[in-house]
Amino acid sequence: xxDFPSIERPLRIGTRGSALALAQAHETxxxxxxxxxxxxxxxxxxxxxxxxxxxxxxxxxxxxGKGLFTREIEDALxxxxxxxxxxxxxxxxxxxxxxxxxDCYLPRQDVRxxxxxxxxxxxxxxxxGARVGSSSLRRRAQLAYHRPDLTLVEFRGNVQTRLRKxxxxxxxxxxxxxxxxxxxxxxxxxxxxxxxxxxxxxVAQGAIGVERRADDTVAAMLLAAIxxxxxxxxxxxxxxxxxxxxxSCETPIAGLAELEGERMRLRGELLLPDxxxxxxxxRSGLAKDGPAMGRDLAEELLGRAxxxxxxxxxxxxxxxxxxxx
Numbered sequence: 001x002x003d004f005p006s007i008e009r010p011l012r013i014g015t016r017g018s019a020l021a022l023a024q025a026h027e028t029x030x031x032x033x034x035x036x037x038x039x040x041x042x043x044x045x046x047x048x049x050x051x052x053x054x055x056x057x058x059x060x061x062x063x064x065g066k067g068l069f070t071r072e073i074e075d076a077l078x079x080x081x082x083x084x085x086x087x088x089x090x091x092x093x094x095x096x097x098x099x100x101x102x103d104c105y106l107p108r109q110d111v112r113x114x115x116x117x118x119x120x121x122x123x124x125x126x127x128x129g130a131r132v133g134s135s136s137l138r139r140r141a142q143l144a145y146h147r148p149d150l151t152l153v154e155f156r157g158n159v160q161t162r163l164r165k166x167x168x169x170x171x172x173x174x175x176x177x178x179x180x181x182x183x184x185x186x187x188x189x190x191x192x193x194x195x196x197x198x199x200x201x202x203v204a205q206g207a208i209g210v211e212r213r214a215d216d217t218v219a220a221m222l223l224a225a226i227x228x229x230x231x232x233x234x235x236x237x238x239x240x241x242x243x244x245x246x247x248s249c250e251t252p253i254a255g256l257a258e259l260e261g262e263r264m265r266l267r268g269e270l271l272l273p274d275x276x277x278x279x280x281x282x283r284s285g286l287a288k289d290g291p292a293m294g295r296d297l298a299e300e301l302l303g304r305a306x307x308x309x310x311x312x313x314x315x316x317x318x319x320x321x322x323x324x325x
Contacts, residue, residue, distance in 0.1 A: 004218060010044040011222070014073045014082035017047035018158055023183045024208050025086045027106065035225040046082050048073050074100060077213060084219055085211040089204035089235060094243040104210040104223035108231040109179035111206040111256060113139065113199050115192040117173035118166050122192040126150060126173060133162070133171030137273055141252035142199050144275025159186065179206035200254035200269050203238040207231055230259055237266050237290025244298035245270065251315055259287055266293050270301040272312055279304050
């Protein structure tokens with residue numbers, strides 16, 4: 001984008017087309033409009049269907065991982081068909097295409113996982129053998145680690161699809177992100193908001209990131225006005241942790257950075273997909289040192305992993321080179 005946005009030349013905001021993604025795009029538009037005194041008509045929200053949205057009958061790890069929710073949007077950004085792109089940060093690969101950057105994060109919302117069931121009020125209430133639906137490798141591994149007596153089934157689709165599957169008896173319970181349900185105005189369906197002490201969330205869960213072309217100085221100026229400093233510190237620490245692990249959709253990884261004044265507490269978990277192993281640790285220090293803390297935490301977890309872990313986890317034992325997207 002070369003010019004300041006206007007009704008005649010609106011800024012084009014790329015997004016997935018789901019109800020949640022559109023809500024996040026509208027939040028971004030509203031914050032930009034308020035920060036710069038612009039009308040809503042100076043922004044054009046452009047829904048883009050991604051491979052991850054089209055293919056719903058197979059687990060993500062079988063069809064390409066996290067990039068399936070971002071690749072088409074990033075292609076549109078590189079091709080200048082859109083000017084910025086709004087993403088759920090937990091869906092973002094740790095590496096971006098050359099020429100694109102994310103340096104704007106909206107204020108982070110609730111990081112917790114939500115337990116959803118038509119019958120049971122919490123994980124603890126689920127009887128042995130109960131069928132729990134989830135497409136998240138992290139949630140499945142954590143649940144298998146803490147409750148190996150439960151039956152896990154693959155469960156993809158939007159919120160309405162998952163609720164319908166519960167009604168149809170495909171599963172007795174499932175999980176969604178509290179932040180997403182809050183943004184959709186659907187927090188009332190939550191039976192239990194699960195403490196991070198019980199289920200550590202995905203890296204960057206609850207955070208919205210806005211991507212732009214690295215050479216677009218106007219977009220950089222516009223986005224700087226709405227970027228949230230505390231969220232930036234937390235996400236940079238968590239994603240440094242994830243990147244050091246070469247994290248992908250094939251690897252169950254959890255991570256959470258929390259701030260108290262100028263200090264940060266960073267927790268991380270590394271699991272095997274079947275839940276047979278969970279390695280956890282934490283760091284604390286100055287928030288400005290978050291990325292270094294994340295890398296150090298990742299190295300500790302990898303150093304504690306047994307040799308068989310690398311063959312089973314999808315993480316390379318030779319991490320001399322960064323992962324190639």
